[in-house]
Amino acid sequence: MGEFSFIEWIRKRQKRRRDVVLGIGDDCAVINVSSDRLCLITTDMLVDGTHFDLKKCTVQDVGRKAIACSISDIAAMGCQPTVAVISICFPDHTTEAFARKLYKGIWDIADTYHIEIVGGDIISGRSPFCINVTMLGRDDGLKPIRRSGARVGDAILVTGMLGGAILGKHLSFEPRLKEGVALNKNFSIHAMIDISDGLTADLNHILEESGVGAVLYEDQIPVSPAAVELSVETGHTPLYHALSDGEDYELLMTVSPAQAKKIVSSGLLGDVKVSCIGEIVRGRSVRMKFSAGAIRRIKPHGYEHLQ
Template identity: 40%
Template sequence: MELELVRWLSENLPPHPLLRIGIGDDAAVLHWPTNGDLVVTTDAVTDEVDFILAETDPRLVGHKALGVNLSDLAAMAAEPVAAVVSLVLPRKGCGGRDGKQLAIELYRGMLPLAEQFNVAIAGGDTNSWDGPLAISITALGRATVHGPLTRSGARPGDYVLVTGALGGSILGRHLRVEPRVREGLLLNERYELSAGMDISDGLALDASRLAAASDCGVALRLDQIPISADAVKLSACDRATPLEHALGDGEDFELLLTAAPEVAEQIVREQPLGVPVTFIGECVTHAGLWQMGAERRLTPLDASGYRH
């Protein structure tokens, strides 16, 4: 099976200027452009946790598997270069597809995204077993001259920004991940950001993580948080408010950013991205996650975001 898949891949994976040796040898060889730190991330998605294979087009699953990795590169403001794909396939296949057909559909979902961001699919490993589908991807990128964007650089007084609108990704956006690669690169190039990460486990939880990594607190202005139409739609079906969805739902894959007030104000004024950038709070000296109310009063905010 792996042999046939390797044949399909060698016919269908596009060439890439940096890829010297691709699929088919013991490892891939990439020409690594000098003057750029290597940024590497790995993320796995698994059946019944990150998607339900029996109910989902496997191309969407492949798209998501690569998308969540590119989102991590976006969060570091790194330029994607390559990815390697490790598939653990159910031996029995799924939905009338055997393992090989399933693998091809997964790759078919990855290829357009790889092309969009100029990512070389450099190699892969394909295994079959009696367990469910698991896909682990490792993405390689390089930091630009503006350096990688980390979680740990926020300082009390910095403003907190977010791209896009939050909540309700379970209605479909969690599969159709649009990694904010260009947005992360553009903002990091044009403005002096102090910290950043992608929101994968919910705004509240991830904001508390950024705060912890930066040794400060984050105070959110709850009335400023951009709420997605999906969050509104979802709240009509359950007991959570749209705001609770925006705070707690996972897999938005938007960027959470901090910058000095004047920089943040400039970004919000200039709106340099195709998606909105919104002011949602401030970094504060008191560790933890807070809600900032009238007269800047802080009350504790529960960090319980979505957990896998």
């Protein structure tokens, strides 16, 4: 069973409420909480040994990451996070010092983004250390940007550099919140997602929700130095890592070609590089236009649970 096919099964079977604007299958769900206000909600679970390794990082890093991932999900809708609740399962015999360090990491980033931790659940068990963050956001009069709005002819843009996040960025990344909100406020973004599973896998989420295909330009993919570094160890190409690694937490979006030009030239995203890496086309596949001229279909792969 694949994770995504199981989610599709849940999605089809789920009974719907009238106040739910957007249910399962996007970065956040969106609920109508009053005539003119939307509430966004997103949840993420991280488990030691799977999403991080306490032998290779500090518990403070984990606290920071757990919050940052959720902020990134709300940023990918172009909206503002507000509060979070956190469930934690500590392994038996966890010390108070460990628990406090976790919260130091949580507060470091929650305070920066003015997010209040309003509740949670703390348990202990014969289990690896596990943390679940549910975060709420608000629309502030903006329309939450879905995955489903990509149109044939759109340009595909991505922020930052991709690949090799495992070498450090997966813990230290700054969620693209300012950028996500600025893009939503100032431009018409057709579809947006944050890159957690990997560029091609997350692009594929947009394509499936929108019923379109894509062509990527090999020479425009912003390959990070970390992808190059990692490629030496793995024997894969740097491009492979940029396309597949995931956990970049960059924003991937589709916009009209005219808006794409404006975004790139606006300087609104400050130091954050924006690359035009491809275009939306008819069909359902992801193809790559290689520098040598050939266009070949590539298989979207990236991290999928329940494989």
